Amino acid sequence: MRKLEWYSRRLAAMSVGEIAWRASGVVRAARDERRRLPTAAEIVADGATATAFDGFRAADGRPVLLDRARAATIADEYPDGLAAVLAAAERLVDGRVQFFGYPAARLVEPIDWSHDPVADVHWPRIASGRLNHRSAAGDAKWIWELNRLQHLPLLAQAYLFTGDERFAETAWHHLDGWLAQSPPGHGIAWRGAFEAGVRAISIAVALQGLRDSPATTRDRYEAVLVVLDESARRCWDDRSRYSSANNHLVGELAGLAVVSLLHPELTESGPRLARALRHLAHEARAQILPDGAGAEQAFAYQLFTGDLLLVVAALLRAADRPVPEGMTAGLDRSARYLAALVGDDDPVPRYGDDDEGFALRLDDAPVPDVRTHLAAVGAVTGDPTAAARGRAGVTSAWLGGSEPATPHGEPEPLGAGRHAADGGLVVLRGDGGRVLTMDVGPLGYLSIAAHGHADALALTLAVDGREIVSDPGAGSYYGHPDRRRVHRSTRAHATVEVAGADQSTTGGPFLWTDRAQVRVRRVDVAGGVVDAEHDGYTRLADPVVHRRRVVAAPGSPAVLVVDVLTxxxxxxxxxxxxxxxxxxxxxxxxxxxxxxxxxxxTLVMDVVHAADVPFTREEVRGDEASGLGWWADRLESRLPACWIGAAVRGTGRVVVATAFVPPGTLESRPGDPLDGPLLVTVDEDTILVTLRAGDASIVERIAL
Structure with a gap:
């Protein structure tokens, strides 16, 4: 029954055109099951595979990313990065891998690429379209991560850095085994064009890095070329469309572009590249909003989308070909937005989903790093803000090439903060390194808002680089469904839950139906004031509008949050x-x-609660039964964390105030009937909130 309910909700999120397109996909999948793969001679010009192989070995007519001469320079410039890449490559030679928050695993010879050793699950080697990854016993994310083969570029780099054939032989050993076990269209590795696209990027880049190895034979080259050609075909024919056209579509188009750029010997590369670039420019405009925020309302997916665009832009630049203006502009405005959020040394935002996805792994970082991304953007486009806020290393050195772009102009100052009106995020900066963010944006992207969380009006707060109020993270995708439910919920975010309900209605793990709509009443970045409301609870039997005002003046160490429930x-x-x-x-x-x-x-913060009705303080930490009180350090891993707050009951209108103040500043007045440091009074047309905290005192009036 639950499966039928999910299909019903998913259909409701589709247009007639999408339903027809998905129905035609069933026909395409059936056709592909019977399709004969072409030979290498059938997909290169004039069938001249020997000529094609020679051109590949010489890197004729194509951009070069991984190159032995460049490797020597990078090794000298970044010795720590070199050591980290070599250590990662040695672990791979030893068969050791680790994905997400799961424990490390060893790939036992002969490697079974359909086996998940963590869960000890063997994924069936049947037609990919017949696999249901949502209801399988294992975690599809783990087996997909293995089959993306994103470790191959690390092995290729280690080979270029050292000349040690062990690394090249290991890469080819893995690739040979994978090719033998994973014919196109069969097994979990081919479940969707997105997996084909992301994997094709890593294979194509690694293959270039291995081009002068004795292990790179013509037979091996031809076998890989056939699979890359088929991957490119699927990236276009089976690309994500309609309600699924999010970062998946960018991944598919990027895979198509990378294969076409690095293998111009393929007869279809020219028209494929033209299509890919045209659509990538369009998606950069659609998925990176005018203010630079990501349309998916998920920080990690904005970073992932930017990395995909960046790989293509870097290759175009290396080929001395123009990068579509839509792509360059999208990368730059995204970088400036990301830089405004992370500043010089501020915590990395965690809003929305995060599956730790890499576009291309060129260093040993366990998760994508925003400052690495910013440095790479600066090296490719010359954006001065990206260059100033980024952290250069092996990745930016490879992508920037032998002549990285020179920054054009001065970086944007951080100032008092930023209001990204399109993406719906406000950043308020204050003295003492205080950074506050408030979500005043939409739930997510397209009709399913797959990667958004029910976090309207949620806050984060950090002081001098220390996170105080934090987003608990995505928690899980497939491995722990109960965790995913909690971590997407309103209760898990720094906002207000009404009647035990989420602001928006979930229709499944990656689907939202009824969505809270936010209305911004006022944003004053210079004055440190945000005032907004949402209608998510008006659908309840007892309808309620939630309004939140935040006061965080740049010169004051105190933060006041007033929640009005009407x-x-x-x-x-x-x-x-x-x-x-x-x-x-x-x-x-x-x-x-x-x-x-x-x-x-050491006491670092006083959190004070008040309301115009009686309230109860609440705190929970690491509760297994409810799933409350946790913080996801990685996907599928978590740490116990304190969730605090106040619970209230009332009728008509309720006002709750919360203040965050430095230690030792609160005042109380013994003998005064209103002797608390935080007071809330309400009359017919005004709410008055008073915080007594010495020089940090606040008196806030809110008109009703």
């Missing part, structure tokens, strides 16, 4: 709670006015 009528019942998920390094104890937040035994 029912549809004077007798509307309101049950709500605030949640403030803290970083796992922090502990809390209950104080006289709220919660005292400690780090390694």
């Amino acid at each position: 029912g549809a009528a004077a007798d509307t019942r309101i049950e709500a709670r605030t949640t403030w998920p803290l970083h796992p390094d922090l502990d809390v104890i209950c104080g006289p006015a709220g919660h005292l937040v400690h780090a390694a035994g």
